[in-house]
Amino acid sequence: SQQGEEDPQxxxxxxxxxxxxxxxxxxxxxxxxxxxQNSGRGxxxxxxxxSNEREKHSGRLRVTLDTSKKSSSLLITASRAAxxxxxxxxxxxxxxxxxxxxxxxxxxxxS
Amino acid sequence: xxxxxxxxxxxxxxxxxxxxLECVQDMDHENMFWYRQDPGLxxxxxxxxxxxxxxxxxxxxxxxxxxxxxxxxxxxILESASTNQTSMYLCASSSPSGFYNEQFFGPxxxxxxx
Numbered sequence: 022s023q024q025g026e027e028d029p030q031x032x033x034x035x036x037x038x039x040x041x042x043x044x045x046x047x048x049x050x051x052x053x054x055x056x057x058q059n060s061g062r063g064x065x066x067x068x069x070x071x072s073n074e075r076e077k078h079s080g081r082l083r084v085t086l087d088t089s090k091k092s093s094s095l096l097i098t099a100s101r102a103a104x105x106x107x108x109x110x111x112x113x114x115x116x117x118x119x120x121x122x123x124x125x126x127x128x129x130x131x132s
Numbered sequence: 133x134x135x136x137x138x139x140x141x142x143x144x145x146x147x148x149x150x151x152x153l154e155c156v157q158d159m160d161h162e163n164m165f166w167y168r169q170d171p172g173l174x175x176x177x178x179x180x181x182x183x184x185x186x187x188x189x190x191x192x193x194x195x196x197x198x199x200x201x202x203x204x205x206x207x208x209i210l211e212s213a214s215t216n217q218t219s220m221y222l223c224a225s226s227s228p229s230g231f232y233n234e235q236f237f238g239p240x241x242x243x244x245x246x
Contacts, residue, residue: 052232052233054234056237061220061240061242062239062240063136063222063224063237063238063239063240064175064222064224064235064237065237066234066235066236069232069234109174109175111235113233118163118180118182118226118228118233119165119177119180119190120233120235121177122167122174122175123174124172124173124174125174
């Protein structure tokens with residue numbers, strides 16, 4: 022059961038530009054998380070936004086959550102070549118244990 | 133520095149072999165997870181465990197089993213490997229802390245079944 026779906030599937034931008042990725046989900050959630058995966062490696066947690074929050078910032082990352090539309094977006098500002106990776110959203114609907122991951126967005130930042 | 137380690141980065145096995153993938157975490161986490169990752173499908177949960185000797189099926193448990201004899205170690209077993217189990221396998225752990233349940237991932241094991 023795939024809860025989150027990312028859009029677009031792939032994104033290619035120039036260094037310095039902003040990158041926006043979107044995530045839609047189907048059921049009510051407790052929180053939504055974003056992860057990054059560098060090629061062939063494990064996932065790294067980036068940011069978590071709770072269901073009662075609308076926006077959250079962490080460095081160059083900005084996450085928004087619209088529970089009425091069941092959607093979230095991840096904005097990376099002033100992108101760098103090192104931001105090249107796959108980005109996944111994950112939703113928690115069960116209070117604590119399982120997360121459900123989407124298929125991911127592949128971001129390529131060209132220098 | 134928190135750490136999740138997996139026994140192998142790359143593994144090549146033959147059809148019908150029994151395969152063991154090991155995962156160890158040093159964060160004293162109660163929860164541990166095994167996922168497989170395939171292109172275009174994202175991460176799919178195979179099994180998870182919320183305590184020693186406890187296990188629950190995820191979304192795709194067929195063809196797999198797990199073992200958790202110690203809190204820090206969670207093993208994934210392919211009883212008789214098949215070519216459709218060629219995939220990237222990712223282990224993760226987390227603490228059941230209510231709202232904040234980020235998962236920590238190992239580096240992954242890329243398994244090829246010939």
